[in-house]
Structure formats: structure tokens, C-alpha cells
Amino acid sequence: MAEGNPFAHLIASLGWQRQRAENLIRRWMIFRGARGTVNWRWPWPFQKPWQRARLRLCSHGGGIGDELMCTPIFREIRRLNPRCHITFLSRHQDVFERNPHLSAVERFTPAAAANAIYLQYNLVLPPPRPLVTLMAECVGLNLSASHLEPPIIDPSESIRARIAEVPGPRIIIQPQASRWTPNKQWPFASWTRLVEMLVERYHVIEVGTQSMFPQPQFGPRFHSFAGETTMRDFIWMLSQAAVFVGPVSGGMHIANAYKIPSVVLFGGYEAPDGFDYPFAHRFFTPVDCAPCWLTTPCPFELKCLHAIHPDAVSRAVVKAVEANASKLAEA
Structure with a gap:
């Protein structure tokens, strides 16, 4: 905006009104379906x-x-x-x-x-x-x-060496999604119980920007890399998983790109049909308010996430590991 321009405010206002009108039109088009949206917005020729x-x-x-x-x-x-x-x-x-x-x-x-x-x-x-x-x-x-493109990346030598020391099959968990909304967060007690069950059979690796378990007491089969990796290392680590477990998050998309079986805790924030991911086992709770896409604290105390039981998630992980092992044996 040019300083001293007597029409600057008017120009800015008109620009804002134009953007608002365009968004309203585009919202209307979206309800015409995918083909209708494309043909209405860019009609022949x-x-x-x-x-x-x-x-x-x-x-x-x-x-x-x-x-x-x-x-x-x-x-x-x-x-x-x-x-x-x-x-x-x-x-x-x-x-x-x-x-x-x-x-x-x-x-x-x-x-x-x-x-x-x-x-x-x-x-x-x-x-x-x-x-x-x-x-x-x-x-x-x-x-x-239904398939994202896998990034072509190389990890740091330190991360490659540390992961090599963790026996497979490796279960990688990302307990926390981004801070965009608090309504993807499975309860701490549920995560704790899930990890306790998983480490009885597998090595479990925690990833993310910070650990959910500042003082973990899960024994030698639990490994936390949370807050210790670059984005490239984070992505590469997920490519080394037998199964990924987490909310709707970057980890879920990365797992799809590398065709890693995943167990995704949708709760009720988003609907599973928003992602056509064939390797995902989805835990979605169809409560009346779901999917909410709410970015402010849930007024119903996250009942959709509390309804997901750790034992059911653990069974889904075990099933995914066994199915993946069978496919690898047949290959």
C-alpha cells in the first residue's frame, strides 16, 4: 500500500471484497462435485x-x-x-x-x-x-x-546407526499431532497403556517434536527419538517401521507414502473418508458432533477419543504386524 495514497484504503477494501466473493463462489462450486467444480470454474474452451x-x-x-x-x-x-x-x-x-x-x-x-x-x-x-x-x-x-509420492531422502549417519540397533519389527508411534487443534489428542493414560502392551512383544519407537513420556518406565524395548530428529530423519525413520500408530498427522501421510501399515486414531475430529489410504486401520468414533474440525477445546471432553480403547488398538497393531510379515515371507 503506497504511503499517502488517498485511494489506498479503498483499493485494499475492494481487494478484500473481491477475495471474499471469490471464496463464496468457490464454496458454491465445491458442492457441484469434483467434475462440476472443474467445469464450472474453467468452462470450455x-x-x-x-x-x-x-x-x-x-x-x-x-x-x-x-x-x-x-x-x-x-x-x-x-x-x-x-x-x-x-x-x-x-x-x-x-x-x-x-x-x-x-x-x-x-x-x-x-x-x-x-x-x-x-x-x-x-x-x-x-x-x-x-x-x-x-x-x-x-x-x-x-x-x-490413494498413494502419496515417497520422498527420496538420506538420513543422518547417527540416526541410521541408532535405528539399526533397534530390532524389528519396529512399531513407531507419534503420540502428538501438531498444535493446530487440541482435538486429536488421545488421552495420556490410553497411550501409556498401549505402550505397556506393545513392549511385551515389540520394540516401540516414539517420534515427534517432543516426548509424551518425559520419564518413561517401559523398559529396554521403548526408544524415544522425540525432539531429536530433523524432518528428513523423521521421515526416513518412519520408512523403517513395521507399523505406524498415531493420530491424523504427518506420520500418517508419510506411512502411506512408503506403504507402511498404519493404525490411525481419528476420534471424531476428521472423517476417515477424507483420506483414501489403503494401508490404514482407522479408529473413528461417529458421535453426533463428528467430524467437527474444531480448533478450540472440545465442549464434550473428547468423548470420541476416550471411546477408543488401548486393547483394541493393540490388537490392530498385532494384526498389521502379522499381515505384513506374511506378505514379506511371500515376496
Whole structure:
């Protein structure tokens, strides 16, 4: 906004009103279905964004999971438009630098993203379709995708050595999701009981930004790496799991990318049909208020998460380990 410009306030107000109107129209389009959204927004003969010679893309959300959900879209654009120069603006630039479908990766900043297309899924909540499908619609694609692209990365030598010392099958848990909402948090007592059951049979590795168990007393089969890894090491560690256990989080998306069986604690914040992930066992509680997408504290004391019992989760983990072992034996 130019200082001293008598029309600056009017220009800013008009820009805000235009954005508001565009969002209202886009919300209306979303209820027309995936095909309807694409055809209403870019009717023939107008070119759809994926058909352009150059694209600058970024994820609306800043988490690693939100950015990994963009990877099927890169793959589909490359398939349909092989010569397109695709630039991705990422908060985790080094994770995507070797993605085979990208032409360039740049660090995300609001200024850099000013002329980029945001791949977003949150114009209508709860989302009416899988999140990847809604994100793909932002570039004019009608896309269903059940597999994210696995990052091509190398871990640090110290992490590789430490993981090599943990016997398999390794169960990797991510007890805590991001701070975006408190309504994904399975109770501490439930996590504690689950770990107590799992370490009777397996080695359990905790990952995340900080440990849920500051003074764990689970014995020598419990290993906490929480708060000790870079994003690259975190991702690589998950690729070494027999089974992943956690809430809807970055770990869930990473497990899908590497085809790692996962046990996901949805509770009632999100609905499982938002993610078409074939390797996931989903614990969803269909209470009246679910899916809520609530970012403020739950007024019902997280009854959807308290309804998930540790023994049921433990059985799902054991079943996933045994199924995975059978597949490996047959390969």
C-alpha cells in the first residue's frame, strides 16, 4: 500500500471484497462435485491451470502431511502435461528436491507465493470429498489418489546407526499431532497403556517434536527419538517401521507414502473418508458432533477419543504386524 495514497484504503477494501466473493463462489462450486467444480470454474474452451507451460504451486497448510498430499497432483500434471515446468514452494524444501515430477523447489514465503496457486481443501468444512481430490481441483484436475509420492531422502549417519540397533519389527508411534487443534489428542493414560502392551512383544519407537513420556518406565524395548530428529530423519525413520500408530498427522501421510501399515486414531475430529489410504486401520468414533474440525477445546471432553480403547488398538497393531510379515515371507 503506497504511503499517502488517498485511494489506498479503498483499493485494499475492494481487494478484500473481491477475495471474499471469490471464496463464496468457490464454496458454491465445491458442492457441484469434483467434475462440476472443474467445469464450472474453467468452462470450455478456457485452459485449465494444469495445461499451462509453467506452474507455481504451494500447499495451503504448512505441515509435512499437507505438502505430501500435493505429490499425487504433481504426478498427474506431469503425466498429462510432460513439458510443464512445475515449481513447488515448500516449507520443507530439502524433502522435495529429488521429487521426480518437479522442475524446481523453492522455499515458501508469503511473498514468493503471491503468484502461486494454493492447493487447498478447507474452503468447506467438513470437506465433502477426499482432501487430495479437493486440492487437485485447484489446478483443474478431477483426481482420486490413494498413494502419496515417497520422498527420496538420506538420513543422518547417527540416526541410521541408532535405528539399526533397534530390532524389528519396529512399531513407531507419534503420540502428538501438531498444535493446530487440541482435538486429536488421545488421552495420556490410553497411550501409556498401549505402550505397556506393545513392549511385551515389540520394540516401540516414539517420534515427534517432543516426548509424551518425559520419564518413561517401559523398559529396554521403548526408544524415544522425540525432539531429536530433523524432518528428513523423521521421515526416513518412519520408512523403517513395521507399523505406524498415531493420530491424523504427518506420520500418517508419510506411512502411506512408503506403504507402511498404519493404525490411525481419528476420534471424531476428521472423517476417515477424507483420506483414501489403503494401508490404514482407522479408529473413528461417529458421535453426533463428528467430524467437527474444531480448533478450540472440545465442549464434550473428547468423548470420541476416550471411546477408543488401548486393547483394541493393540490388537490392530498385532494384526498389521502379522499381515505384513506374511506378505514379506511371500515376496
